[in-house]
Amino acid sequence: MSLSLDPKQLSALHAVIEEQSFDKAAKRLHVTQSAISQRIRQLEEKLGQAVIIRSTPLVPTATGQRVLKFYHQLSLLEGELSLSLDQATEQGFSRMPVAVNADSLDTWFPEALAPLVDQHPWVLDIKIDDQEQTHHLLKTGEVLGCVSASSQAMQGCDCFPLGVMRYRALATPGYIARYFPEGVTEETVAEAPVVEFNHKDELQNHFLRHIGLNGALYPKHRIPATGPYFHLIRLGLGWGMVPDQQSQPYLDLNDPENSIVAELVPGQTIDVPLYWHVWNLKSESLKLLTKAVIKGAEENLTKIHSEPFQRT
Numbered sequence: 087m088s089l090s091l092d093p094k095q096l097s098a099l100h101a102v103i104e105e106q107s108f109d110k111a112a113k114r115l116h117v118t119q120s121a122i123s124q125r126i127r128q129l130e131e132k133l134g135q136a137v138i139i140r141s142t143p144l145v146p147t148a149t150g151q152r153v154l155k156f157y158h159q160l161s162l163l164e165g166e167l168s169l170s171l172d173q174a175t176e177q178g179f180s181r182m183p184v185a186v187n188a189d190s191l192d193t194w195f196p197e198a199l200a201p202l203v204d205q206h207p208w209v210l211d212i213k214i215d216d217q218e219q220t221h222h223l224l225k226t227g228e229v230l231g232c233v234s235a236s237s238q239a240m241q242g243c244d245c246f247p248l249g250v251m252r253y254r255a256l257a258t259p260g261y262i263a264r265y266f267p268e269g270v271t272e273e274t275v276a277e278a279p280v281v282e283f284n285h286k287d288e289l290q291n292h293f294l295r296h297i298g299l300n301g302a303l304y305p306k307h308r309i310p311a312t313g314p315y316f317h318l319i320r321l322g323l324g325w326g327m328v329p330d331q332q333s334q335p336y337l338d339l340n341d342p343e344n345s346i347v348a349e350l351v352p353g354q355t356i357d358v359p360l361y362w363h364v365w366n367l368k369s370e371s372l373k374l375l376t377k378a379v380i381k382g383a384e385e386n387l388t389k390i391h392s393e394p395f396q397r398t
Contacts, residue, residue, distance in 0.1 A: 091132070096157040098125035099137055099150065103228075106143050129153070146226065155227025158183065162230060162369055182375065183211040185220035185232035188283065189251060190360065192312035193331040195233070198382020202374055216286050224363050231364035231375060239363065246380055248360040249387025255293050255350040256333060257325035259343050262350065265325075270350055272299055279305045281318050281326035289327040289356065297351050325350055331386060359390055 101111035102122065112119040130137055137150035146154055161181065186195050191214060203210060213223055220232040225240055239245035257265075265278035280290050285308070294300065307324050309315040312332065319326050320336060333347060342348035362379050364372055 089132075091153070091156075092125070092129070093160075095125045095129040095132075096153065096160070098122050099129060099146070100154060100157050102126065102138060102144060103146055103150075103154065151226040153227075158227055158230060159365065159367060162367065162371060179207045179209045180371065181211055182208045182371070183213065183229040184375075185213040185215060185223040185229040185234075187216060187220060187233055187235075187360075188214050188310075188312045189329050189332065190233050193329065194382055194386035195379075198378055198386075199375075202378040206371075206374070208371075216284070219286065221363065224365075230372060231362060231379070233360050233379070234363055235358060235360060236363075237359065237361055242365060243363050244366045244376075246362045246364075246376065247390050248362050248380065248383035250357045250359050250390055251329045251331065252388060253289060253293075253327040253329050253356045253358060254333065254337070255290075255325055255354070256319055256328045256337065256347040257350060258320065258322040258346065259348050261322045261325065262348060266350065270297065270299070275299060276304055279307060279324040281307045281309055281315055281324040283312075283315060284308060284310045289358075293327060293354070293356055296356060297354055320346055327356065357388070360387065 097115060101114050102108055105111045105114055108122050109119050112122045126138060133149060135149040136147050137153055139145045139147055213229060221234040221236045223229045224232045266274050282290060307318055309318055316328055316332055318324060336346040338345040362376060364376050
């Protein structure tokens with residue numbers, strides 16, 4: 087039995103999940119809230135299954151995730167067809183949803199895509215999450231491609247190695263002199279404030295285990311933005327893990343005492359591998375997107391020579 091899905095019902099599902107509100111979804115699609123509810127109900131009746139879990143936040147069911155993935159793929163291919171026929175898509179642009187980790191977004195990723203977006207009628211819809219979580223956004227169909235720490239390609243997707251982001255444990259020389267006058271030990275770590283990105287950020291604990299210490303219950307500042315995160319470190323309020331791409335202007339490995347920041351344990355680094363995952367659709371847009379991401383990574387990341395460190 088063939089299944090014919092109504093585009094209006096698909097767009098209603100997408101809008102509700104994106105806006106996290108039936109009312110906001112209705113305003114976005116210029117219809118009433120009851121129309122949105124009716125379209126979702128009709129879609130669920132046609133599929134014979136629920137597509138949304140009515141909770142806070144609103145989340146798609148497993149069926150809803152598959153429907154959203156189909157919707158994104160269909161939208162991409164329809165947009166390419168419209169452009170090839172010289173017909174404008176909505177507002178003249180095609181939407182490109184991608185997921186990326188915050189450190190890549192703050193360093194190399196925007197420059198990698200800027201020339202491409204400048205040349206094509208695309209609008210980016212970038213979702214930010216930890217490099218272990220972006221993979222989930224691709225799996226649920228929320229994005230077309232993602233930068234992830236996982237090297238395992240999902241079914242229906244291609245995986246390309248991008249390179250390594252090298253992280254160092256950094257703090258100001260004054261901070262190091264205050265909290266680690268005799269070196270980094272279990273006792274001193276437990277008393278030294280840490281700057282972490284969010285509750286999922288385990289890189290500091292991985293670093294401590296890397297140098298032979300246990301992850302400690304230390305005081306922490308939680309700053310979910312890469313710019314302010316590194317700013318707090320430069321202000322001397324804590325130590326944290328910073329990628330070389332971000333720390334280079336402030337760190338002089340040859341003269342750490344006169345640098346704005348210095349390494350807690352000189353020479354001890356953590357390498358986090360990054361991979362580009364993308365749906366293997368026959369889409370010219372995805373080919374161009376993938377080429378741009380790989381080129382940007384080659385120019386900014388360290389090549390993966392062996393199996394590098396991966397967060398767990």
